[in-house]
Amino acid sequence: xxxxxxxxxxxxxxxxxxxxxxxxxxxxxxxxxxxxxxxxxxxxxxxxxxxxxxxxxxxxxxxxxxxxxxxxxxxxxxxxxxxxxxxxxxxxxxxxxxxxxxxxxxxxxxxxxxxxxxxxxxxxxxxxxxxxxxxxxxxxxxxxxxxxxxxxxxxxxxxxxxxxxxxxxxxxxxxxxxxxxxxxxxxxxxxx
Ligand SMILES: [Mg+2]
Numbered sequence: 001x002x003x004x005x006x007x008x009x010x011x012x013x014x015x016x017x018x019x020x021x022x023x024x025x026x027x028x029x030x031x032x033x034x035x036x037x038x039x040x041x042x043x044x045x046x047x048x049x050x051x052x053x054x055x056x057x058x059x060x061x062x063x064x065x066x067x068x069x070x071x072x073x074x075x076x077x078x079x080x081x082x083x084x085x086x087x088x089x090x091x092x093x094x095x096x097x098x099x100x101x102x103x104x105x106x107x108x109x110x111x112x113x114x115x116x117x118x119x120x121x122x123x124x125x126x127x128x129x130x131x132x133x134x135x136x137x138x139x140x141x142x143x144x145x146x147x148x149x150x151x152x153x154x155x156x157x158x159x160x161x162x163x164x165x166x167x168x169x170x171x172x173x174x175x176x177x178x179x180x181x182x183x184x185x186x187x188x189x190x191x192x
Contacts (some may be wrong), residue, residue: 002123009131010052013154020056022066024073032177049116050088057092108138139153147171148179
């Protein structure tokens with residue numbers, strides 16, 4: 001049987017985003033993130049997959065090791081609540097510096113979602129994307145996922161723009177806990 005998964009943006013969704021974060025000591029999770037991830041994994045069997053754009057690498061602001069150190073720190077913090085991200089995917093490229101082929105992993109492209117889905121045998125129709133940016137919603141829609149937009153960093157005008165483009169997220173959440181409450185209810189309805 002295929003797994004349901006929660007695809008998660010990283011910066012601005014799981015952890016506060018000071019901008020091109022590379023120092024693991026600066027990693028701070030949003031309230032409720034560890035608890036919600038733990039509950040959705042333990043009681044609903046969701047896989048947790050991070051899909052992140054990390055163009056700071058293309059821009060020369062950080063290295064692959066920096067990205068991995070932050071990922072590792074996130075899982076250390078989640079381990080305090082006895083949970084974890086199952087796998088972190090990221091796209092290090094940006095169109096200002098890299099060719100189109102390389103940039104094909106960058107959200108809103110669904111490429112990394114499909115890669116994860118194949119590797120982990122994920123049922124995309126029963127899976128979700130949570131993110132804080134327009135490109136997260138677009139990536140989720142492009143991958144055939146239900147989408148939840150977090151109002152952590154986004155402007156109201158951007159949300160209106162998304163709706164005008166016919167890209168309305170399935171749910172707009174004030175915080176991570178509310179996003180996961182929506183997912184729990186929706187998933188139970190779909191699975192009933
Ligand atoms: Mg983000």
